Amino acid sequence: MEDSVIKNEKQVFFNQIKGEICEVNVEDKFCNVVLSLGHENVRHASFVTKTELFNAYKDTVNLGDKVMIRFYISSRKKHDRWYTTASILDIQKL
Numbered sequence: 001m002e003d004s005v006i007k008n009e010k011q012v013f014f015n016q017i018k019g020e021i022c023e024v025n026v027e028d029k030f031c032n033v034v035l036s037l038g039h040e041n042v043r044h045a046s047f048v049t050k051t052e053l054f055n056a057y058k059d060t061v062n063l064g065d066k067v068m069i070r071f072y073i074s075s076r077k078k079h080d081r082w083y084t085t086a087s088i089l090d091i092q093k094l
Contacts, residue, residue, distance in 0.1 A: 014070040015071050016068055020036045020066050022034050022035065030048055031050075032049075033049075035069065045086065049088035057091045066094040070088075
């Protein structure tokens with residue numbers, strides 16, 4: 001967990017999910033990782049992080065890898081609609 005975004009020891013439990021990486025998009029400021037989740041009812045979930053933070057993982061995770069992502073959820077309201085973002089705290093290969 002040395003390369004994770006988790007900066008303090010106060011919080012012990014985090015949201016986490018396991019899945020297979022099916023897409024990685026790297027842009028100038030932000031990156032997103034899409035996981036394929038589920039067994040019988042396969043669905044996708046997208047997680048975002050800053051590009052500078054993703055650089056710690058880009059050489060260790062590849063398409064098709066099974067990973068566990070720790071994340072936090074945040075929402076904001078814009079133009080009378082809610083937008084929710086799942087931000088990556090840590091990625092661990094399984």
